[in-house]
Amino acid sequence: MNLAVAGPLQPSHLAVLAPAVGGLLTLPLVRRSGRATAVIALLAALVGMAAAGVLLAQQVTGVAVTGPQTIGSLPVGPALDVPLRLQVNRWNVLVAAAVAVVSFAVQAFARWYLWTDPRYRQFAATVGIFTAGMQLVVLSGDLLLTLVGWELMGWCSYLLIGHDSAREKARRAAYKSFLVTRLADAPLVLGFALLATSAGTTSIPAVVAWFTEPPLAGAQTVLTVAMLGVVCGVLGKSAQLPFQDWLPDAMEGPTPASALIHAATMVAAGTVVLAHLLPLLHAAPVARNVLLVLAGATAVLAAALAFFQDDLKRLLAWSTVSQVGLMLVALTVVPSTAGPDLAIMHLVSHAAFKALLFLMIGWLTVLVGGTVVQRMSGGIRRYPQTRTLLAIGLLALAGVPPTVGFVSKDLILDEAAKHAADGARSAALGFAVVALTTVLTAAYAMRAWLVVQHRTVFERRSLDTSVEDSRVVADVGIVELLRDAPQVDEFGHEAEPVVESDPFEDEPEPTALGRLGLVALGAASLLGGALVITPLLEIEWQQPNWLLVAAALLLMLAAALLVRVMSLRTRYGDAAEHTPQRWRSAASRGLGVDGLYVALVARPVLALARLVAAGERQLDTGVSGLASGARRLGDSGESLHRRTPSSGLVAILAGALLVALLGVALW
Secondary structure, eight states, X not given: OBOSOSSSOOXXXXXXXXXXXHHHHHHHHOSSOHHHHHHHHHHHXXXXXXXXXXXXXXXXXXXXXXXXXXXXXXXXXXXXXXXXXXXXXXXXHHHHHHHHHHHHHHHHHHHHHTTTOTTHHHHHHHHHHHHHHHHHHHXXXXXXXXXXXXXXXXXXXXXXXXXXXXXXXXHHHHXXXXXXXXXXXXXXXXXXXXXXXXXXXXXXXXXXXXXHSSOOTTHHHHHHHHHHHHHHHXXXXXXXXXXXXXXXXXXGSOHHHHXXXXXXXXXXXXXXXXXXXXXXXXXXXXXXXXXXXXXXXXXXXXXXXXXXXXXXXXXXXXXHHHHHHHHHHHHHHSOTTSOSHHHHHHHHHHHHHHHHHHHHHHHHHHHHSOSBHHHHTTHHHHXXXXXXXXHHHXXXXXXXXXXXXXXXXXXXXXXXXXXXXXXXXXXXXXXXXXXXXXXXXXXXXXXXXXXXXOOOHHHHHHHHHHHHHHHHHHHHTHHHHHTTOOOBOTTSOBOOOOOOOXXXXXXXXXXXXXXXXXXXXXXXXXXXXXXXXXXXXXXXXXXXXHHHHHHXXXXXXXXXXXXXXXXXXXXXXXXXXXXXXXXXXHHHTGGGHHHHXXXXXXXHHHHHHHHHHHHHHHHHHHHHHHHXXXXXXXXXXXXXXXXXXXXXXXXXXXXXXXXXXXXXXXO
């Protein structure tokens, strides 16, 4: 076995190892000091971000070595080669950089957000290991390494979602996410095993080459079965139908954990895996069509459910489910000769604005005391320091130009329209999905904005009262009389001048480093669309379909205006108040999917368990009865004999020995 790194550590190694080492060192080296924990976690995140930045710079300048860097090999016999390699290319270094930036922003924000949390040390360590798992999936050139990173993220997500383990809801959400994703992971493991054993290697480039050039007899069936298993695992990790319900419940975890899971790690990992295996996905049309239908249905359904949520954090969760559906749809509508650039562009775009939105909602939660609509209503009017960044995040989510969300969604829409015009039915379905999801996204983003900027009843009453008071004073004319009069106290002495203070200076705010991370995410959300002109992505952007762009913007504007009209004369500025209560209740319950889980999975499994337990009890009863009968029979034989069994046995042995000695003597 050769697991030594060949040569010095390279940036690709550091991008994976730095956050992992930081996470592992935090637990044994730091006992109770939150400051020391933060220093280690932030330094590790900074090193990982610097390594990803070097990889990015190498690709932009064209000096990178695109071949895989060997980190070791695992000899398991001549039938299977396990090279355990990393690889870098123009798009996965972009994803690695996005993951590193989001991880650093989350670590910086969490130091403030979890300042008084006694389990901050465990949280920071888990975030580091989680980031390493995602970077391993992104930079892996080996199916086994991909699986290691994949499962590492599943374990860390369980820990992060159940961070507040004292609460029953947090524990239940952690169990649910773990079980649902593990159920979906079983077919993925089988799919990876089929791919590796058929090709005789776990190297991703070699596996892709073996199945695509030239095709062997029987390979198509194996490939279809294997890719269906991989698609199943991706659907589970990405919270797509029929596994979509675990992600909104995962909001029981701390908001920084939600930002990491939703923006750039676990939920987006499926898109990265399929991007690595994209030629195989197109070579297995059954698996590709299954992915298109389920991801497309999820994108539309989740966008509709997001509109009806009475908790803004759950609104963002369903938004993530919908946006990941768009990423997966983008992988299916491109031709077989194209790369995964459209999906990767939207992944990076989503990482920026969704991390920003979650962290800003976390900041606002600290200020207003909750995430439900009633608490959030008018939040940015009371705390205007949150206004600008939250507005940028929602504009990018809605896809308003010139934000990065507009660029990434428009590119997918344009590509789907081109291939739909050429007669591709899958592209036509993808176009309909993206168009409808874009309109629904604009609607729920507008709803969220109207809630947080709503003028509350208290503010309106205060304004009306102040206006009436000013009218009364103006009528008396006392304002003119006292304009230049000195201020005196009750004894006639001149009073001390009143020093005006900032009404928000005592409000909790993130640290300078935390605010820097938020500003960086805001800048990426606003200006990240410029990525399309870099050599990192091969996207045709020079000739956009302006008619399609205009039509999409008009539909988005119409949806936003409709939501605005619906929000009028509502208590909290919430347009969803005008929808039937049963719709909102059903949406909050995820359309009752939990009930389906109980009816179709939990109850049959429990019934089978009870049946097995009853059978074991009957078997145990029979065995115990035989043993008891044998014991009673032995007791009866002993009572009939005059001597104890032990003394009788000694006598028999002594007699046999005496006969044997006499026989030898007489011989």
